[in-house]
Amino acid sequence: MSPRRHSLWLPERWTASEGWACSFGILLVLAMLRQELLPADGPYGFLPFAVAVPAAMILLGRWPGIAKELDDLYEHAPCACYSLDADGRFVKANETLCAWLGVTAQELIGRRRVTEFFTPEGIEQFRADYPRFMTQGFVRDLEFELLHVNGSRRWVSVEANALYDSKGRYLRCRSVMTDITARKSAECRIQGLNEELERRVLERTAELARMTDELETFTYSLSHDLRAPIRAINATATILLEEQNRWSLAELRDGLAKIRSSSNRMAQLMDAMLALNALGSPSAPLLPYRHAALVKDALDNLLPEDSPRRAQIVVHELPDGVGNARRVQRVWENLLSNALKFTSKTPKPRIEVGCDADVFYVRDNGVGLDMRYADRILKPFERAHDGKVFEGAGIGLAIADKVVRQDGGRLWFESSPGQGTIFHFTLNGQTVAKKDMA
């Protein structure tokens, strides 16, 4: 059976005969009004009354049903329907709205204002928008956060028309609230994803800028710092060849030694550049390690068994860590190498290694550094000392700084000429106390 179409005036319980009778009655009433068709004093003058009255009675009998249908439609609509007076007080509200607010119609109508169910931001918005609405007569797509008496919230979108009296004074609004909580939730999720994406883009851009900067430093140093030893080799060899008859054996020997040392210098620079470049980004899985073991291995590499150990090296208790042990060992190795180098001319060299509140340190009593040049010392191939006295490619501290920064930590130092130096560094990885590792 095909579904019946409903209209406002023909609720579905009407029978077909009732419908026909009602229709015929209406037609007769109309005809009565057109007296030329059916004069009242004619033989059929009674017909309109005979049919119209029963038709009217049928209509009146059906009226409560129609009204009930309308009432049901209003009260239980899938949106909140309500009216407010000029003060924003509820003068009408459907059951859907009452359910959203957690109150009954009796508690609401004539007693409560709509702002009592808004957040502070919503109240401010309502106070700005409602006067304008009362003037302009309509509003569309206003969004508010609606509060239930139990504290729960939902987002709603409001559309309303204003009703005025015959003198144009505002009477009330006819408003509809639609629940847009799901949409708002999706918007928040999308916004969160966009912010996360933006953050990652900024991170990647910063990383890319850092890598580009490092590559530029690499190529700059490659072209700049290698030229000096190449030039020295070329000059010495040219002079030896062009003026060989003037040179004594000792001078010839010195020239060849200079060529050898220059080529060694080139190799040292190349190794340093490759070491700096090879660090790349940390990508190995995080594993537990012992700082004490890394320090011991670093010292074993720097001071082979058969070499004389001039410096007194004190290693205090160190915590354990989680991260890339190989990279952290590079930090220890470069800091200890630095300390050994700058205590090489100290009468009683002493180097201390320790950790204080997750800050690791390497302290020496060597020549120290002038803090005016502090900003250069961690840069690759820069020196804050006389290169003749303390040889080196100038890359060790740059490597240590790069590893620490990539781990999310920081490397800094304090020093004074003749008073030694102390290097501090932190690592972002977890520092686990020795007892926890047991």
Add this chain to the structure above:
Amino acid sequence: MNLPSPVDVLVVDDDVDDRGLTLRALRGLAKPPTIFEAEDGEMAIEYLSRQGRFSALAGSSWPRVVLLDLKLPFRNGIEVLQAVRGEGHCPSTPIVMLTSSEHSRDMAAAYAAGANGYVVKPGTYAEYMARIRLVAEYWLDINRTPSGA
């Protein structure tokens, strides 16, 4: 320390080999100039500002030209320029950068800091000799500065 009398050329370079080549080239000129060598930026600043170790030179003539390397210990070439030009020492003394760097960023920084010229050190001995001689001949024989400046 025996303080030098006023010289024609101040050579500022920390690399002993490059400094040796520069001196060799200058001493091979028809009229070899008098030369003073500075090994780092701090020393160059003190010399040109007549302070510290060189305060006894106050009032004497400045070099006729300075050949200044870029990468130096303690204070680099740019910092030397900024200190000397910024404080108004030897305002008429030409300071010519003599460096291995061909980077445009270094050139721009040098000129912005007050360099009068920028010369890139060649890679071979013969070119190095020839270029230093050209630079010296221009700045010592052709270029003019106020006397005593």
